Amino acid sequence: MTVVVWIVEGTWSACVDAARTYAPADADITLLHVTGADIPGAAHGAFAGLLGRGHRERDPGNRLEHLAAMSAAQLLQAAADRLGRPCTRTERTGRIEREVVAATEGAGLLILARDGDRTRLGPHSLGPASRFVVDHAPCPLLLVWPETVPGLTTMPPPPPHSPHRR
Secondary structure (H helix, E strand, O other): OEEEEEOOOOOHHHHHHHHHHHOOOOOEEEEEEEEEOHHHHHHHHHHHHHHOOOOHHHOHHHHHHHHHHHHHHHHHHHHHHHHOOOOEEEEEEEOHHHHHHHHOOOOOEEEEEOOOOOOOOOHHHOOHHHHHHHHHOOOOEEEEOOOOOOOHHHOOOOOOOOOOOO
16 A cells, blocks of 8 residues: 655655654555745746847846755755654655645555634635645545644534524
8 A cells, every 4th residue: 555645845754753653554655745836937938028038047037946856855855854663754845736736646545634714614724726736635644734723613514405404
């Protein structure tokens, strides 16, 4: 069984801890980090369009790509150290939500964390990328809270048209 652990800044430690707790001892664990291509792409485009045609060495997008790769490598190393067992580290670049879904093809489990409003229960506790992954992942999911779970009193009320509203 392959367990994919989606490593994201700010929530990765909760995902790694969940893998340590719930992944079978004989599971192949893949730590996955995805870097979005949008920011370096915008810098490349701005530079090419406005500033420096013909001077690729000054393109700020190259520096952003390098910094993103260094950050991803450090984050994956920290996650591997915390996991404390053999694992594969995978770095992908592209549309984050689509890269995560693609990386889970054939996996037995994906572990991810809530990344939206984590102060209350409800649909807003998932950001757009996580919502897409939850809706499209081709494998079972383990969705974890990165901090203490909010109390039941934070759950939104039923809609006004609900027959069960009290």
